Amino acid sequence: MQELIIAPLVPGNGGGINNVLQKVVVAYDKENIESENGKNSQAGAENSTPYPGLSRLTPSLILCGAAAVVPAYMDKLGVSCVINVAPELPDTPLSSVMNPLYLRVNAQDRSEVDLAKHFDEVADLIEEVRLNGGVSLIHCVAGVSRSASLCLAYLIKHAGMSLREAYTHVQSIRPQVRPNSGFFQQLRRYEQQLRGSCSVEMVYFASLDKEIPDILEPQYRAMEDFYQRYRSSLRKR
Template sequence: MVNLEAAVTSFCIEQSNGKALQKSNLCSEISSILPWLFLSGARAVREARLHELGITNVINTAMELPEQPLDNIEVTTVQLQDVPGADLSQYLHQICDKLESIRMNDGRALVHCVAGVSRSPSFVLAYLVKYGGMSLREAYQHVHDIRHSVRPNHGFFESLIAFEYIERGRSTVNMITNPDVGLTVPDVCENELHVLKDERWALSIKERRGFDNRYA
């Protein structure tokens, strides 16, 4: 069996050379994070498309979505709300281990939530930290390069930072605060923080992207 960390490295190199699938950021699209690991929003979960991609397992991380039986595809549901106070940490090892089991058995997994922005990317990031040989910073950059809309909420990022420290003995992402608009964000999202420093744009951006709900 190919070493996972080597496979991840190879896949990242292919992407940087423009040999991988096109980048996507729409919740109606399925993004290929690794050759066997996919990320999407709920609208992309179409049985014919899943069979076309060879998906064997679907992990639904949005508790408000109804159960969706799929022929010959195992569905796992995580009871998690997309709010900063939700306890992401209680599920991280369970889902990471599940994904690794799928890989070890030559399966292909799709992880999704409602939009593929906060909950499902959080689990994909945790997997890359625990089993993919990546730091949280590297994992975020890798996933964000493929799917630009990913943005785990403030509480989820704090859980991921703690998870990385436990798994790797150090933290590579820090939370930073912009006093001008009163928002705390992970430093990997610092470009957005710079935009928010212009108070003329702060209100419109917060309204359009839901920053209060995502980062507060």
């Protein structure tokens, strides 16, 4: 793999691409999501909802961030189980009409956190709800890392998907998903445990000086390109 190293925006700031990417990632995601939404506008109704921020991954599983959790929406979507993966947030506002099951998962969004200990519990609950004709809604703060990782674990265990297939499926519906590298490592081990092989490799990414999942490499390279354009636009001001 060819190494691509980008100098810091401001000489001597000590941050380099690692810090600058964090500053431009929101803008990159906005641009990328708008582009992907255009590509996916013809997706089937089973993979969409009429409510902003709610991503239907399967007919019985919805992924979102905390801001999109609205009891009236949950009623209309028939949500019968809510999983909150953000211990830093208060309890999720629940519908008094549907009176859904409610599970809190205590997991911070840090790569060293053991999220894998919750994989089976959450995956089996989502599947039980599906078998009973219900719909599960899972969220963290942004619906990008923690809750997305648990959705991937569910798809690996109960939908017969590899990790690569599961991520590709989820990302096609919710382009901003990006589990942290520690969660991806745990998902790789989970796939190995369940399927006897691993479909995602970790590769060294020089600009960040760390390993990332190979399936995320195109996104990181695109962010580097976005950063270059961002830096160029600042120089023209």
